[in-house]
Amino acid sequence: xxxxxxxxxxxxxxxxxxxxxxxxxxxxxxxxxxxxxxxxxxxxxxxxxxxxxxxxxxxxxxxxxxxxxxxxxxxxxxxxxxxxxxxxxxxxxxxxxxxxxxxxxxxxxxxxxxxxxxxxxxxxxxxxxxxxxxxxxxxxxxxxxxxxxxxxxxxxxxxxxxxxxxxxxxxxxxxxxxxxxxxxxxxxxxxxxxxxxxxxxxxxxxxxxxxxxxxxxxxxxxxxxxxxxxxxxxxxxxxxxxxxxxxxxxxxxxxxxxxxxxxxxxxxxxxxxxxxxxxxxxxxxxxxxxxxxxx
Numbered sequence: 001x002x003x004x005x006x007x008x009x010x011x012x013x014x015x016x017x018x019x020x021x022x023x024x025x026x027x028x029x030x031x032x033x034x035x036x037x038x039x040x041x042x043x044x045x046x047x048x049x050x051x052x053x054x055x056x057x058x059x060x061x062x063x064x065x066x067x068x069x070x071x072x073x074x075x076x077x078x079x080x081x082x083x084x085x086x087x088x089x090x091x092x093x094x095x096x097x098x099x100x101x102x103x104x105x106x107x108x109x110x111x112x113x114x115x116x117x118x119x120x121x122x123x124x125x126x127x128x129x130x131x132x133x134x135x136x137x138x139x140x141x142x143x144x145x146x147x148x149x150x151x152x153x154x155x156x157x158x159x160x161x162x163x164x165x166x167x168x169x170x171x172x173x174x175x176x177x178x179x180x181x182x183x184x185x186x187x188x189x190x191x192x193x194x195x196x197x198x199x200x201x202x203x204x205x206x207x208x209x210x211x212x213x214x215x216x217x218x219x220x221x222x223x224x225x226x227x228x229x230x231x232x233x234x235x236x237x238x239x240x241x242x243x244x245x246x247x248x249x250x251x252x253x254x255x256x257x258x259x260x261x262x263x264x265x266x267x268x269x270x271x272x273x274x275x276x277x278x279x280x281x282x283x284x285x286x287x288x289x290x291x292x293x294x295x
Contacts (some may be wrong), residue, residue, distance in 0.1 A: 022168040026086055031098060037090030041108070042077030042274055049079050049093060050103035052261030052269075054155070054215035054225075055119045059103045060273070061211050061256030062126050062133070067276070068252045071130045073109065078259045078273040120152045123208040133208045144202035147209035150190075155216045157183045158225070167226040181232060184220070188237045191217055195239035210247060215257070218244040255279055 015029050041047055046063070050056035066074035081087045081102050088100040097104035097117035105122045107114040107129075116125045124145075127134035135141045162180035165173060191213070194201060201209040216225075221237060221244045223229020235241065247253055258270045258279065266285035270278055 026083060026088075031094075031100065032089075033091040033094040034086060034089040035091065037087075037092055039090070039092035039096060039106075040077075040079055041106075042079075044075045044077050044274075045073065045107065045109035046076035047079070047106045047108060048076050048103060048260075049081050049096060049105075050260045051081050051083055052257065052259060052263075053102065054159070054219060055101070056103045056260055057215035057257050058119045058212050059105065059122050059126075060259035061215070061253050062123055062208065064252035064256040064259075065211070065250075066126065066130050066132060069130075069132055071132065074126070074130060075276075076273070080260050080262070080271050082262075118152075120148050120212060123148065123212055127208050133206070133211070135202065135205070135207065140203055140205075144207045144209045147194075147201040148212050151209070151212045151216065154187050158187065158216055158220065162228070163226045166228055166231070185232060188217065188220070188232070188234065188240060191243075192237040192239045195243045200243070206247075206250075210243075214244065214247045214253070218247060258283070 017024065039047070039049060048059060048063070050059060052060075060078060063074050063076050063078075081093065081104075083102060087093060088097075088102060093104065094100055096106055096115045099117060101117070103117075103119055103122060105116045105125070107116065107125070109129075114125075116122045124134065135144055157180060162177070162184045165176040165180060169176075191201075198204070200206050201213060217240065219225045220228075220232070221234050221240045223234055229235070258268055259273045260271065261269045262271060263269070267283050269284035270282060271284060271287075272278075272282070
């Protein structure tokens with residue numbers, strides 16, 4: 001691979017809208033809304049605004065796991081946020097998450113709605129609200145939360161670092177791909193060593209640490225993310241593979257990964273989720289096709 005032309009940064013950076021690869025159309029150096037658009041609100045106390053990316057899947061898995069435990073108060077409406085179309089820059093979404101990233105949760109169960117943004121914060125909010133999937137003893141709780149925070153700090157290197165330069169950047173460059181491949185493999189080794197000594201990341205029990213990490217590193221372990229499984233030799237991480245397969249078999253995980261999903265087999269896509277029965281009746285393969293435009 002040839003070396004790219006040397007780049008000399010200017011004294012003052014300026015925004016080039018044509019730069020940025022696949023996501024150039026939605027990336028910008030400023031915050032705030034670009035248009036007025038209220039968020040829809042369904043009938044359940046928990047309103048989720050999301051997309052079936054790894055960060056979104058963390059939360060829908062958690063909600064489905066809570067419902068599987070019998071927590072009726074975890075019923076939720078999941079509304080699709082199309083980030084490719086810029087839905088995250090609507091005024092309603094920015095009010096729910098000033099960072100304009102999915103997922104965002106608005107909890108209407110109390111007298112005043114509570115907004116919760118950042119997927120890790122949402123997992124902790126739900127775990128504490130329902131008293132589930134987060135240990136209460138100081139030692140196990142600290143271990144669980146440490147792995148949640150490990151994921152929140154590590155995943156940007158996997159997605160925004162390796163994924164961007166390996167799969168989405170307009171040109172392939174050896175230095176950033178090599179740099180982030182090394183880091184992702186180091187992270188996979190961290191997980192593999194932990195899972196060699198513990199059934200789950202937080203210990204003997206399945207917790208929000210696993211729910212946070214599985215959508216990213218489980219997908220990587222199976223070569224789903226960025227088509228980079230062979231490149232990163234993911235099959236070598238045997239303990240991560242065991243953990244990945246074990247979690248993938250959980251019924252709530254199977255349901256959670258379908259919610260707000262817009263890719264893959266149509267039968268695996270539940271664009272919006274408002275009732276448990278939607279998994280049987282409203283997947284993309286069962287929806288009526290859009291009517292043709294009038295000529």
